[in-house]
Amino acid sequence: MATDYYAVLGVQRDASQDEIKKAFRRLARELHPDVNPDPKTQERFKEINTAYEVLSDPQKKQMYDLGGDPMGPGGGAGAGAGFGGAAGFGNFSDIMDAFFGTATQRGPKSRTRRGQDAMIRLEIELKEAAFGTTKEIQVDTATVCNTCNGEGAAPGTSAQTCDMCRGRGEVSQVTRSFLGQVMTSRPCPQCQGFGTVVPTPCPECAGDGRVRSRRTLTVKIPAGVDNGTRIQLAGEGEVGPGGGPPGDLYVEIREKAHPVFQRRGDDLHCTVTIPMTAAALGTKVPLETLDGTEEVDIRPGTQSGQSIPLHGRGVTHLRGNGRGELVVHVEVQTPSKLDPEQEELLRRLAKLRGEERPLGQFQPGQQGLFSRLKDAFNGRT
Numbered sequence: 001m002a003t004d005y006y007a008v009l010g011v012q013r014d015a016s017q018d019e020i021k022k023a024f025r026r027l028a029r030e031l032h033p034d035v036n037p038d039p040k041t042q043e044r045f046k047e048i049n050t051a052y053e054v055l056s057d058p059q060k061k062q063m064y065d066l067g068g069d070p071m072g073p074g075g076g077a078g079a080g081a082g083f084g085g086a087a088g089f090g091n092f093s094d095i096m097d098a099f100f101g102t103a104t105q106r107g108p109k110s111r112t113r114r115g116q117d118a119m120i121r122l123e124i125e126l127k128e129a130a131f132g133t134t135k136e137i138q139v140d141t142a143t144v145c146n147t148c149n150g151e152g153a154a155p156g157t158s159a160q161t162c163d164m165c166r167g168r169g170e171v172s173q174v175t176r177s178f179l180g181q182v183m184t185s186r187p188c189p190q191c192q193g194f195g196t197v198v199p200t201p202c203p204e205c206a207g208d209g210r211v212r213s214r215r216t217l218t219v220k221i222p223a224g225v226d227n228g229t230r231i232q233l234a235g236e237g238e239v240g241p242g243g244g245p246p247g248d249l250y251v252e253i254r255e256k257a258h259p260v261f262q263r264r265g266d267d268l269h270c271t272v273t274i275p276m277t278a279a280a281l282g283t284k285v286p287l288e289t290l291d292g293t294e295e296v297d298i299r300p301g302t303q304s305g306q307s308i309p310l311h312g313r314g315v316t317h318l319r320g321n322g323r324g325e326l327v328v329h330v331e332v333q334t335p336s337k338l339d340p341e342q343e344e345l346l347r348r349l350a351k352l353r354g355e356e357r358p359l360g361q362f363q364p365g366q367q368g369l370f371s372r373l374k375d376a377f378n379g380r381t
């Protein structure tokens, strides 16, 4: 063996791959023919090129370390093939990196990629949101093709190394520029950068490794979800190309409008309309709550716009314990049609109360109405 490849690169025998690569890059930058066209330098450049080709390849390095010559006849790639030759391709990208700092990911890209996340909307009733539920949902997502197990090749066939790029996934080209010869790499047009081609694609998935299919999933919906809450189901999204790992599935909650209750946060609001007499005398009104029928106690002398909170009858807090309240807003109805007897009775009542010609009380602006709305919103009386 004539050449000491370690000496050529100026590294120790126990140098790491990283040290070997660094040494090579430094020398390549110094000795590249574009920089230094002197024939002696070019000879030296070929040497470091060959040395790096051996020492950067674990198999060749091992062979060399054991006393063999991986660059000799039958030892693999021919030594000193130089620019444009097929043999040295492994180094060219490193040379380019050394020159232009284009330390991008090299080599063939994988056919397998992670799938995308998917999202579906799910409509639920208020009661389901308040207490939680379990739902069956139908999802249409990409799943692994069973015919080819995600490989993309027809049964009995397999992907083959691309002969255009020899499995590298990229092809290099020498062009002339003002710098001299410049090597450029681009994804291999024959294999789209995968390094392999599938001669006979799977007929089921056309080589994609996945097919669309409909599945039924059971989703546990926690108590307290609201409009727009997203429930994440890990790994239930789209399977990736080439049978890659699936993304996640998000179930977005849509809460159906309730005929009686309006939800604000975890509180529920409703309005009960009672006659004037009931407001004055007090009454009990049955209300169908989420927990069943309850009697709402209207105290004698209740005013229109007053609200009655029913504690713990709202929606369960999603985080933490307890529930919101159910706020019953009272609206007092004034009779609009009176028969003569009713009118007579009311006139008597007015006289008894000294209200035949009431002065009334005016508030500035619309304050009365607004404050009542505000109180209703805050759930206060």
Ligand SMILES: [Zn+2]
Pocket: 145, 146, 147, 148, 149, 150, 151, 152, 153, 202, 203, 204, 205, 206, 207, 208, 209, 210
């Ligand atoms: Zn298939």
Ligand SMILES: [Zn+2]
Pocket: 162, 163, 164, 165, 166, 167, 168, 169, 170, 188, 189, 190, 191, 192, 193, 194, 195, 196
């Ligand atoms: Zn190719």
